Amino acid sequence: MADIFSKDKRSDIMKSIKGKNTKIENITAEWLHSQGFEFTMYDKELPGKPDFVLPKYKTVIFTHGCFWHGHENCKASELPATNREFWEEKIGKNKERDERNRTELEKAGWKVLTVWQCELRNASEAEKRLIYLVNEILDPGDDD
Ligand SMILES: [Zn+2]
Structure with missing residues (x-):
């Protein structure tokens, strides 16, 4: 496991995290690419x-952005105090849709993984998360 993260790679990730406007999908895309995974978006x-x-x-x-997708037990997903009902309904619908999509994908035999925004909020968190992501992808796991 240790050698999947070369020193160069580490600094690449540090760099991509530091760019304030770097979206989580860009960070993830760079990472997957650097690890030699072929993917479409x-x-x-x-x-x-x-x-x-x-x-x-x-x-x-x-x-997933934590707020819009209602990340459970995550500070970044706390709803605004005003218009509470509006937000509860809106985010609730997003979560239902996410759940439906996951179920359909899994029924069709896909492994479904999620990277949350907060998991990439700084370089050391991101490093851990992205290494784990590779494990998740490679894990044949027919146990759920
Ligand atoms: Zn979160």
């Missing part, structure tokens, strides 16, 4: 238009 044919599709591993990856 935003496949309209699949439920939820997954951010990443890795056909060889029958895996899709969603990168």
Whole structure:
């Protein structure tokens, strides 16, 4: 496991995290690319238009903003105090849709992975998350 993260790679990730406008899907895309994974992005044919599709591993990856996708137990997903009902309904619908997409994808035999915004918020968190992501992709795991 240790050698999957070369020194160069580490500094690449540091760099991409530091760029304030770097979106989580860009960070993830660079990472997957650097690890030699082949993928397509935003496949309209699949439920939820997954951010990443890795056909060889029958895996899709969603990168989710914590607020809009209602990340459980996450500070970044706290709803505004005003218009509470509006937000609860809106985010609730997003979560339902995410869940539906996941179910459909899994029924069709896809492994569904999610990278949350907060997991990439700084370089050391991101490093851990992205290494783990590779494990998740490679894990044949027929146990769920
Ligand atoms: Zn979060």
